[in-house]
Amino acid sequence: MPPRPVQTAVAIQKDVPFYVETFGNLSALVNVDIKSQVTGKILQVHFKQGQRVAERDLLFTIDPSEYKAAVDKAQAVVRADDVDMKMKKDTLERNRGLATKELVSQQDFEKYETDVEAAGAKTTLDKAELALALINLDYCSIRSPVNGVTGKVLVDPGNIVLANNGPTLANVKAIDTLYVDFTVTDRQLQAIRSAMAAGTLKAEVRVPDDGKSYVGELKLIENSIDNTTGTISLRAIVPNEGNALWAGQFVYVKLILGIEKDAVLIPYSAAQLGQKGTFAFVVTPEGKADLRILTTGSRQGDDIVVEEGIKGNERVVTSGQMGLSSGVMVAEVPTKKQS
Structure with a gap:
């Protein structure tokens, strides 16, 4: 019987990461619903939908007329308080000398002192009212609390909005x-916990149909397992330079747990599934096929890690396994050595 033609590749050894593969979703690091903190009519929208904005950029203007009037009134009250306080202090000082000469009764003098204290308390209260009026006036200019990207304008100019409980x-x-x-x-x-205790874990994120990977770090293991699914939630943070990724996007996640030194790798096409598990054919120095039962590890691109069954530099059959058995002579059609 002539030798069976097969294609082969060399099993290589190199350091490879071992990891957990899963999938997940992206979400914004900060997600803010913009609401008005004062009641009033929206006068103007200052951004375009979908626009990038910086922290403190003006987004909406609420009609400030009522709140500016409240500030003017509060300022006038504080000025009147200052005048009243000066008058009461002057009265107190004029009567202080008279009280020592008993030309003013002790009861009247104590009343002058009480008047000054009451005027001081009123000034403090009215200054607080002024501060509140200034805060409300400032709230008429609704600004972005973060650097980010805006969504839709959900309420148009001309609408009346309520403070705090109004619409987004x-x-x-x-x-x-x-x-x-x-x-x-x-x-x-x-x-995962053992690997995390040893150091920061990297999380590689990839969007379907996009070969580029984005590398982040694992930041959170949830504090309980979901008993209904037998799963636990994890959270990583990934930089998004150029905004190539988008909140809400579905992604593949590869959580790197460590590095396996001198791992043996063979092409994934060499690993076959049989009744006894995963196997591959090795070409012996005599040119015969030798079936090996394998213990495999993680997938590494087009390769797979072999933990038991094949050694580095052995030649494995990558094509032509159909009908092949141990002891059959093979004629190799070599492929390029993996790198």
């Missing part, structure tokens, strides 16, 4: 850095 006017999301929320099984938890 717009939403601003900070997306220069994003959360990545994902789940793993409870069986994977201990390995």
Whole structure:
């Protein structure tokens, strides 16, 4: 029988990461619903929908007329308080000398002292009212609390909005850095916790149909396992330079737990599934096929880690396994050595 033609590749050894693969969703690091803190009519919208805004950028203007009038009134009251306080202090000082000569009764003098204290208390109260009026006037200019991206304008100019309990006017999301929320099984938890105790864990994020990876760090393991699903939630943070990623996006997540030194890798196409588990054919020095039962590890791109069954530099069959068995002579059609 002539030798069976097969394609082969060399099993290589190199350091590879071992990891947990799952999927998750991106969310904004800061997600703010913009609401009015004063009641009034919206006069103007100062941004375009979907626009990037900086912290303190003006978003909406609420009609300030009523609140400016309240400030003017409060300022006038404080000025009147200052005049009244000066008069009462002058009266007290004029009567202080008379009281020592008993030309003014002690009761009247104590009343002058009480008048000064009462005027001081009223001044303090009215200054607080002025401060509150100034705060409300400032609230008429609604500003972005964060650097981020705006969503839709949800309430148009001309509408009356209520303070605090009114509708959301717009939403601003900070997306220069994003959360990545994902789940793993409870069986994977201990390995993740052990790896996290040894140092910061990297999380590689990839969008479907996009070959680029974005690297972040694991920041949170939730404090309980979901008993209904047997999973636990994790959260990583990933930088989003250029805003290539978007809040709400579905992503693949690869959580790197560590590095496996001198791991043996073979092409994924060499690993076959049989009744006894995963196997591969190795070409012996005599040119014969040798079936090996494998213990495999993580997938590494187009390769797979072999923990038991094959050694580095052995040649494995990558194509032509159909009908092949141990002891059969093979004719190799070599492929390029992996790198």
